[in-house]
Amino acid sequence: MTVACPDCDLLHRVPPLPPGGKARCVRCGSTLATRPTDPFNRPLALTVAAAIVFVVANTAPLMGLSAVGRYADTTIGGGVYQMWRQGEPVTAMIVAFCAVIAPGGYILFMLTVLLAARRPPVPVWIGEVLRWASSMEPWSTIEVMILGILVALIKIAELATVTPGIGMYAMALLVSLLAAIAMTFEVSEIWERVEWTHR
């Protein structure tokens, strides 16, 4: 298979890789191709798990606060709603996109792609869905959000008693599942099975 390096355009003839193997560009060191051991079933199992954890992470409370006999807790949706109500609709939408829509869209599109890929030939429109999944991936910043929540918790701890909730643990699990999907999946394995638009 001949490919051009995505970072420096150098042409390479990549030999068939052993399972778990990886090919790097000889000139700039960028990754050219990987060969995961089981490129369909493992990412599919992980994506199904991620979909379930995603629902829990978005509905369970992320953290609770108690002060002077009052208690309040919040979810991501609650955070977005408060930002919107307090006069920052644009920032609220950015948070909603990076914390809910992008990861949710990525999980949904990956599920579609991986389920469709089980029965070849893979239809052309699956390529389009795969492209949506790839464009969602860089905007999904849950790991950054977890650190942000921890910083917020420590800042507020000066003023009131705060406790992390179930949502917080679900978020941490979701981050590891998303990382595992990225590691076990290889985009080219799908593209090699997709029907061509023009022959």
Add this chain to the structure above:
Amino acid sequence: MTATALTAAGAGLVSCEVCRLLSRPVAAEELGYCPRCGHALASRHHHSIQYTWALVVAAAIFYIPANVLPILTTSALGSSDSETIMGGVMLLYNTGSWELALIVLIASVMVPLGKLVALAWLLITVQRGSLGGLRDRTRLYRLVHLIGRWSMLDIFVVTFTVAIVQLQPLMSVEPAPGVLFFAAVVILTMMAADSFDPRLIWDSIATRGNRHA
């Protein structure tokens, strides 16, 4: 090695930006579409240098109000207090968690500024056709791409502080205008990193070679 290194562009081939299939376009002026996935073909990102400069300059302008204006206002028992990004770092430092203060300082102040300086330097060296440190500059670009998302940290800190501290009329926290400018800096620098094409760094070899021949 540089004299014999064959690139896709040098061989008259185009690598699809979506599915990475190598194809030979019918005409060099009109590249057409990828035969496999149907996406419009482009040898390099369109107007990469102009777009990246525009986004870098816009982000640099927004960087000033993002740091000067307060990002949140705390009201407690009638008195209110505004806080900038650096103010938040100082607050964390003074309350004894210097580790977190350092993380916020790196993510919110140093990463956005470092990204702007790095992208400007990459753009200038590409425009000058510089041949030094090609590999190191490609690594720098990959680093810029990788760490950019972490500067969203303060947006989440503000959002969740605002979300949880709503104990009216005793104590409440509201977002302040600086957070919008800060969000703009983060989004614009992420878009700038996306629009820069690292292959331009290596194209200097071909253009310099032709000039000397």
